[in-house]
Amino acid sequence: MFRPKQRLFYLCKMQVTAGQIAELVGGSVAGDPYVKISGPSRIEEGKPGTITFLANPKYKEHIYSTRASVVLVDHGFVADGDINATLIRVENVYAALAVLMARFNIGLSLTQGIASSAIIHQNVQIGDEVSIDDHVIIRSGVVIGDSCRIYGQVFVGDNVKIGAHCTIYPGVKIYHNCVIGDRCVIHANTVIGSDGFGFTPDENGNFVKIPQTGNVVIEDYVEIGSNVVIDRASIGSTLIKKGVKLDNLIQIAHNVTIGENTVIAAQSGVAGSARIGAGCMIGGQVGIVGHIEVADGVMIQAQSGVASSVKTKGAKVYGSPALDYQNYLKSYALFRRLPELAASLSELKSKVDKLLVKT
């Protein structure tokens, strides 16, 4: 039988006051600064003794009914009704939350040092304070920077370089010669550096493989979700620049470049040799065809199909193939009304035909 009480067993046993939290996050208290907090909660199901937050305006209504004892809100927050909770006003709710949560977070544990069941091949350089978990395989020529955490069943191929302070979660597979920068996080079962999809038909119509001799280069501060695939370049490098954040189940094909601080949501795919600019926001399930360029700061709506270069910085696009965002919405609004428009056209036609008979 399923025992719902187990759901919250994992909350750590913190016991702090609203005032102490406000100090921690640099906020100001409105209400009781002595109320005691023992864990976080969601605003719509908050319990006494917990802290929650209001960042997304869609959830504003819940602040009047939440049973949480403390709510983190923006400095600019204006109440439209009575609030029972103590408020902590901060400059940026999410940033404050990040600080706060880091205090409460208990991550996946990992014994320091190298587990006895890990296989470390010859000629490997391992930095200080590195943890390598059970059943990991590190092949020869690998370099691992200081303070890396490599979880169970990870595979690191020949000559891979991993920078300092990286976390590689269980089951990640990194093929030979790939390069990972500092402070990167790669989630479970993601594959880095498998062969790009390149074949050429021979005279009999069978496909001959084009060897994929390049690698994948991931710069500093990149975070990659679970079950992602980033293929190695045919020649040169598939390049994921500094600060990029990739969600789960994403496909990055060979020779792609993703610009700095670009964020891509789950299940999107970027085809071979496409070059995505910096600071782009790409929704889920987007497809981007090969050999095109997307300018900096472009926003691509979920499920769009980008079939040609987007050259305007900061453009917003939508649809498959993708159009200007507003234009797509206008066209789609009329797509919905097509039965009405067709009827109107048909009616007009009979009127004109009658007029033609008369004249």
Add this chain to the structure above:
Amino acid sequence: MFRPKQRLFYLCKMQVTAGQIAELVGGSVAGDPYVKISGPSRIEEGKPGTITFLANPKYKEHIYSTRASVVLVDHGFVADGDINATLIRVENVYAALAVLMARFNIGLSLTQGIASSAIIHQNVQIGDEVSIDDHVIIRSGVVIGDSCRIYGQVFVGDNVKIGAHCTIYPGVKIYHNCVIGDRCVIHANTVIGSDGFGFTPDENGNFVKIPQTGNVVIEDYVEIGSNVVIDRASIGSTLIKKGVKLDNLIQIAHNVTIGENTVIAAQSGVAGSARIGAGCMIGGQVGIVGHIEVADGVMIQAQSGVASSVKTKGAKVYGSPALDYQNYLKSYALFRRLPELAASLSELKSKVDKLLVKT
């Protein structure tokens, strides 16, 4: 060289009569109850000595030509021609098939007990008759219920609770603090509890991670396919309710709730904090945006993009963004005819222009 004869080598050596099968599934025989069956087959390629079934009416034509010796059919089945096979009439073909196949099924084997290469950390509670295969890692604080089968190279993070009678296939990774109910099945290389995708920009436009402190809670009787990802909640739980069935390569983002007995086909994705009702049927490659609600019993056509809450129970939707199913089909039928409609509009325009000249 590929040897096609190997394809069927795996059929187990059963040898039963149509009459015995009818008894097993509670059906009635029309034809020879003594015909011997040694394995299952597909209706369009059936061989003498095998049993097949007719459930989907699309395959009805094959019943007149199949060489299978026995066909499972519905009580209401009416033949339009001569049938050579013996029929077994049952109330529910699929349910009968399930009973029948369970008899013939030989699953992935697993030695009882704990393999010597498995790594079991301290403070782990393991129930009776549990099998833990080679190269599994079970971290500290884990509780595993009776009769669980945990295949090779699985990783179970700290404090995870797994109910009784669960099957966890090879390579599954379960992060810390997640909770799994009784009689759940999780297929290979699926990831449960990796970090939700939450970042907030700092003053320099770099993204700062919002710690994901929650967990994933999976209730009883849930089955999850291969290479799925279910992210842990930022706060609280991502919740997969009783009886949910998820196909392969699905993305479930942080703080999502999936209602009881909802079924989701492959490669669909549900964005953060969306709440999906009970008994929904969601097709493949569907995208559902974050922070919306989908009512109970809603049917979502494959490849649809659900961009706003669907409040009507049992609604059928289609399109991206999704519309009422019938309305989408009507609009799409006219989308196909747009060249014709545009021509018609253009012709009408010239007629009117001529009329205007005349008057």
Add this chain to the structure above:
Amino acid sequence: MFRPKQRLFYLCKMQVTAGQIAELVGGSVAGDPYVKISGPSRIEEGKPGTITFLANPKYKEHIYSTRASVVLVDHGFVADGDINATLIRVENVYAALAVLMARFNIGLSLTQGIASSAIIHQNVQIGDEVSIDDHVIIRSGVVIGDSCRIYGQVFVGDNVKIGAHCTIYPGVKIYHNCVIGDRCVIHANTVIGSDGFGFTPDENGNFVKIPQTGNVVIEDYVEIGSNVVIDRASIGSTLIKKGVKLDNLIQIAHNVTIGENTVIAAQSGVAGSARIGAGCMIGGQVGIVGHIEVADGVMIQAQSGVASSVKTKGAKVYGSPALDYQNYLKSYALFRRLPELAASLSELKSKVDKLLVKT
């Protein structure tokens, strides 16, 4: 700190002349046959001492500015300006590249023989010159052909047959009874033979599993990307025919057949019992519904949804649901112009109304 110099460290130390390369690939030299080459480069960022190629006409402009010393071009290539590089003219640039790259390629290393941490169950037949890496699990009854390379943390279920000269990359999971032909390549963390998605509702609306008793059969010369899932058949076999190439993150449901030499791009999905013909080209993120047939040589544009059988060989389709490719483009061009067409219709209506008043 990220050190970009590391990006090219992996290039092997070859040192050959343009003339020697021309001989290797059967091409003719235009320019200096004695120029020395020490590695490959991309045409847009080529460096002296490297060889690059021009195959896609989109990149033609770069041939006039590339700093690479040698460029592989087609026999038919005609220069529109001055070229500094030495050219090697060949019949097929990609085929020549394949030959050339195979010479420079240094793959993922693997110690010959069976690693001591690999678990090999009883009754396993292993051919000559097979390598089985660390933490691999081979269950009983498995047959592995000559010269196979099985990388770390792979799982091979009971009675699986693998032909000769196969490469199975790290973390692949193959369920029991599946059959793989000769010279196949399966990339990291792909799952072969997990259960098809089959459930039938009982009288209470709960879903009962339909046992999936079949297997997956993969013929010779098939290459499969990373994090792909191919489900086993409910009865019989899911069949991937000779020479098929599957990109990453693809879903192949139970009982599907994929015809010879068909190529499928990343993140596409094929639903249960669909039969795809030979020589098809299927773009990325395509969805194909169950129980339909797609004829030989059909081309399906990325993100299309194929909802009914495509019976014409060589047909090109696009859209969701998919239409004839040209017709989709015509309709979509008018979809973009819908605001204009609606305005035009509205204007025409007022004109007609005025005419009607007059007459």
